[in-house]
Amino acid sequence: MNSRRVLITGLSTYWGGRLAQALEQSDEIEAIIGVDSRDPTLELERTEFVRVGTQHGLLRRIVDAAEIDTVVDSRLVPDSTVMSARDAHENNVIGTMNILAACSGPDSAVRKFIFKSSTHYYGSEQDDPAFFTEAMGRPHPPRTPIERDIAEAEATVADFAEKSPDVSVSILRCANVLGPDVATSHTRLFSLPAVPMILGFDPRYQFVHEDDVVAALEHTVAEDLRGIFNVAGDGVLAFTEVVGLLGKTYAPLLPPWGTSMAVAALRRAGLRIPPEMLQQLRFGRGVDNRKLKATGFQYRYTTREAVIKLAEHMRLHPVLRGVQEPYRYEREVEDFLRWSPHVRNPTYRKEGRLTPGEAVELQKTLASYGERVGAPARGSRHIQSQAAMRAAEAGEGSQPVGEAARAARDTTNGAGAETPAPPPSGMEADALAPPPAPPDPPAPPPPRTEADAPAPPPPPADLRAPVEHYDDLAADEIVGLVDSLEGDDLGALLDYERAHESRPRVVSAIEGVLARRRTGQRG
């Protein structure tokens, strides 16, 4: 199954943001929607952010409305220093349960569920195998709250997989991550001048570079990987080897007996060693990453290279501190950049190879496309207005047509600066009103302008190309223009695009604009 419409839960976690950035580059993916309760932390181009927690009622509506086929859950917190045990449980277990509830159900369109887990699932014990394979499970019951959470969350996911056999469920168990951009308990430990160890122990450690985790998530979205996969770089290093590569000295300060008391003392001194990491510092852990490699995935970094990358970053970091402003999410700015027709700078809007003059010309021609297509478009306009009337009668109080029309006109006026704005009239408002008025105002189903119309859609042969060489234009060039066009022109353009090239990005862009206008811009 090919993923086309992706929902990322936990967009504001590092992984959610990075995955969204990666998926934006793919032409196969037509819609990326991210949800989180906090603002995104990375700059995104076409991902739509919806601020919502893990309330399954709300998520369900988003999933249904956007006809999401793939859900990527990247929220898992595998580090107990990040939040309290209770919050972590809420996030890891209850959150996962809610998201699964939002994806399940007989009429759900979700066909793929990807869960980012952690190799903390395996724990770290004395009688562990040197390499955990995916089939092994935990040899002992979980010791720490985080491990308990992970085991419980995975059990929920496995249960979901069993109950919905037509959904392809993948679990990615990621090893300890290293990289310049992630801060984990381990990077904090490694940034100390001398790295503390438990006296008499030299545990085996396996890391994975942050880019490889993102690539593995992307790989799972692109391919159909059912089952559990370990994500960890090639090679297992001894802890002393890691510390040596980082150019640090190690300090076997922690006593082998009564270690937790020493850790409690260190904690007072400001160094937090979480319990799951303490187990790892004693016994270490290695996992078998071959199952994922057998699916065609290639790691960019081995464990050793990931450590070397971190070492390079740690040397450079003090020099570069403060050079780059961290990204801050501002809803208004994002909306402006995405939807305003005034944004012309190609770094923000990928208009591509068209000169500004050509773009204006193209836009003018496209703007009158609905008129030129003639009868079919007018017919559909008539049908649309009828449908709108019916919907207005049916859905009393849900969303008055007038309000949608007003919102739409606002949009038109805002966008009209360079468009020859047509005279505002009742007819226009009707034309812009939704064909099948959605029962759920905040989250309407994606517009399928002709889908519900009683008349059959005009046959493709009747459609003339909006402009000469239209099919040769790059998707980005068209996408850049759609926002400045009128509703029925867009409708006609959408019909044409569907009938001919049917480029997913163009279709989704037009649908997106139509949907946005219909519901009004309720920032």
Place this chain on the structure above:
Amino acid sequence: VADGGRTSLRMQDTITDDLGATDGALPAVRESDLRRYLPGVEPERQLDDWGRSERVEGFYDRYVVDFYYRYWFRCEVEGVENVPSTGGALLVSNHSGALPPDAAMIGKAIREEHAHPRPLNITIEHFFKGYPGFSMLLPKIGCVAAHPANVHRLLRDEEQLVLVFPEGRKGTEKLYKDRYKLRRFGRGGFVEAAMRARTPIVPVCVVGAEEAAPIFAHINVLQRLTGLLYAPLSPIFPGALFLPAKIRIRFLEPIYFDRDDAHLDKSYVQTVAQEVRARIQENVWEMVKRRGSVWFG
């Protein structure tokens, strides 16, 4: 810190699933042959993925093992050609001595006498991974915890030599009066491991290690105090040298298994385990019989 626990090479059900067919909603099952996806060797590294360190092992070999092998135990080796030059093989040996010198001597014998010297992986109890010091040192000189998954990966995927002592600690704790009487060979887990990996078993007999580090009694109080596996009353414990007994090592003819599913046949596994034990026992007695002197052979 370290709790004893039983070490067995018998696969638990969860791990045998590993090689089975796909079923269930979340198939965690792997393709049976993932050998070509093994991580490559990074030449810049001094340690391998098991934690074995070229540097530490080289140092240990040059300054400790070599001395004992040549001058202290004056090891004599027969039948080293029975160790295959390529592919995995499971070496099975009798085990003895308070601080058993046999494993290191077998490894050294293969390095010294074999036409294609190969590294030997020595399986040890999980106990050592939990004991400070041992945990750090033993993996560096080529010891691997005796976990069935470890043995399988080494034998089948990495095609290496693995040495097991099926008697386990029962062999090393036995008293001087019981010398050269082999204990029960576990429950046949080692045979299963070899059959599953489709590698031959090479039985190995060691004579002399019993006298090199004899145990006259066990001191239970000391054992509890130190948390070690056992605290023997022995001339070498704590700290002194091994006694200079002469050690003879004999590698017997390898045993091959043809059937793919042989490891599923429990009675066959038990039969082979009994047979391996019997062959080692006979050869040990035969070697003791021919031995003129404990110290000079």
